[in-house]
Amino acid sequence: MTMKLLNSAKNILSFSQLKLVMLLLFAIPSAHADWQLNMREGVTEISRTIYSLHMTIFWICVVIAAVVFGIMLYSVIYHRKSRGAKVQNFHENVYVEIAWTVIPMVILIGMAAPATGTLKKMYDQSDSEIHIQVTGYQWKWRYQYLEQDVDFFSSLATPLAQINNQEPKTENYLLEVDNPLVLPIGKKVRFLITSNDVIHSWWVPDFAVKKDAIPGFINESWAIPAEIGIYRGQCAELCGKDHGFMPIVVEVKSQVDYEAWLAGQKLAQIEKAKSAEKRWTLDELMVTGKEVYTKSCAACHQASGEGIPGVFPALKGSSIVQGDPAAHISIVLSGKSGTAMQAFRDQLSAVELAAVITYERNAWGDALGDIISPSQIAKMKQ
């Protein structure tokens, strides 16, 4: 029977043709794809323990499945009417029933014990050396190093053209950010996770850290990264339109490199403050403004400024954009609570704010000719 099938298959398709078809079928999506089947082991002690828990429970399930499905398959093959199987009328057996209640109980207890131990370890926040507040925003992350004066936002770096299939997708498509979180190797880092708007979830698979970022709550989690490298994760809780576009990238560096990076961050902040004092022309502001707009505003208000009717209001032709600059600045600085419109006061520098507001007031044919200067913003920020 099988031979016959094989022969007929050969007649239809030669083996090389078949290979070609298979190749075509699986090669279409992308050249970078792989067939990863299992959980990553990760780079922390906890993530490795979790991986082994996962494998243990998996194999327990496989063994139980083999036994149960095996017996079932045996019955299906041998106890079928067409083979003349005669019914044996039994329908109760107290001993068997007790056995298959007690044995699973024992297996479960055996499984619960190591799980409890691991969970206890995961909840032990003591002796943390570095504290980082992680705040979820629609749709980016903010990292504040509590002992240092370092505070920045981290958002998707994949260009829109790749997402819209106008450019070929690069290796870390959707898993790359402008400013990654940087950690030193071998230190216990405690993450204090919260949110500014809706619930997000901060997930780095290689650390086995996944904690919901909930507005009004601060959740804790920790990791001791044991290997230098770049680790990528994503927001795990549906948080609105761009939930799929707020990745997390963590760079683990050596202690020396980490300290150098910290120093660099502080320097950059000083430079940022300096540039606010410079005199900016309309053209300069428009160029910077467009960049900022694309990164921080276009997700909702759209590149065209037309918004999405009923969800995100249009800026083009809006009374705020065409009206008093003070009101415009105020809503950008403070946001509108209970909506996706966040407060950009801390997210953007005075220059960026001035640029983006100038851009909004002059792009899309409104052309009010307004120039909002960084110093004006700085004044209103206070």
Added chain:
Amino acid sequence: MTTGTEQVVEAEIETAEAGKNESFDGAIADTDKNESTTEHHHGPAKGISRWFFTTNHKDIGSMYLWFSLTMFMVGGCMALMIRTELFQPGLQFIQPDFFNQMTTMHGLIMVFGAVMPAFVGLANWMIPMMVGAPDMALPRLNNWSFWILPFAFSIMLMTLFMEGGGPNFGWTFYAPLSTTFAPPSVTYFIFAVHMMGISSIMGAINVIVTILNMRAPGMNMMKLPLFVWTWLITAFLLILVMPVLAGVVTMMLMDIHFGTSFFSAAGGGDPVLFQHIFWFFGHPEVYIMILPAFGIVSEIIPTFARKKLFGYSSMVYATSSIAFLSFIVWAHHMFTVGLPLAGELFFMFATMLIAVPTGVKVFNWVATMFRGSMTFETPMLFALAFVVLFSIGGFSGLMLAIAPADFQYHDTYFVVAHFHYVLVPGSIFSIMAATYYWLPKWTGNYYNEKMGKIHFWLSFIGINITFFPMHFVGLAGMPRRVPDYALQFADFNAVATVGAFLFGFSQLLFIYNVVCCIRKKNQASKQVWEGAHGLEWTLPSPAPYHSFTKPPKVD
């Protein structure tokens, strides 16, 4: 305990008395007041008004089933849109906001529009026939509980065409995404959920009253067919949790329109409270969608194994314990919200415990097949696939119960794979098995067996190609509810999409088979299946309009 026995005795006396009068006038008179009440063997009214005003359990059951099939196709089209977008990385077909509306609607429609009404439809058709009653106990309520549904779902589907679009916050509608951050159509969604809840509660009351009061003389509780037992327990779950759902959506309504802050931290509220309330409803809800399936499979396997169900009473106890446990495991959906350690441990242990009664059920089914004399007609094929594939869903459920590991599984495609394995080859396959199993009794005709088998194999292969790869992408790190994904997930997503289309389109075969079965005459016998036992098989095929006008005797 005494009240329970008294009720049973009372019910028996009632049915016995009704038997003496040789008819159930009380139940029938409602259907047609104009006709003489002495004429008992009349058929349905003519024309469209038959369907609007019917109080007949078979008519209402059929309407539930057709409604469910319609919603299954609507929800299925949404699933195919989702899978089309996910066929390749990048945004090709739909935009993220509409994608979120599709995932939300797909979930809501499949849960509240396809699976639940299908089970209520089956309950309507089968419970009176299985307990030896002429109809459901509360026929007018029955009519109403059905007719709410088309309106509820019209309101819900209407939101897709409103400004701002339909609900886009997932079928679990976590606050505050579903409250202050939601599109304006959320108010319609809340109203629709209220209507569905009312419908479900009324349906459940009807089932309970029918089972407790209208059993044929001699049919005590431990002689009830398992489908009836599981539905009785399901109905209690419905009555207990639907008001909780109504409560939570009302709190949302207050937050949105009346300035309260139940779920808004800024006003002193608590977003996590939403999840506790939702899952207190939501976890029993998932058992509402599987317990009747257990009942169906427990009817079908003995029929085609030609052997009595192994461990009837342990099946009843296992179902009851699953129902009880369903109330104390809700926070296993919330392992990552930051529960205290003690909370995590309690919910982990309680969840793992569910594996015991569920295991008992699976072992009982396998023991029923063992040393039976099996044949493999379409209902049996679906039932066998149910046992295997539901168990796979159970195994992944057990893995998800391990709280530390859940930190890696939570909100990934592994979860999507898990609940689709218990819902599609679980609930949906059981509904299809039930349809094939009882279709000859309903229509009086045999369906096309060969086509049924082809439908089974296409569905079986289709769903495995769709959902099995989801385990892999989930473990590899793909979050759920994303319209686009990183390149390493591309291959398995493409495979899943192919499977989804195979599964989706093979359902057309099912519809064709059912329609042919209704139209073509291929007279079915009273017994239908060689090994079938139970009161429904003592009625002619098709079953008479008023089922048992004289209560049958049960030994």
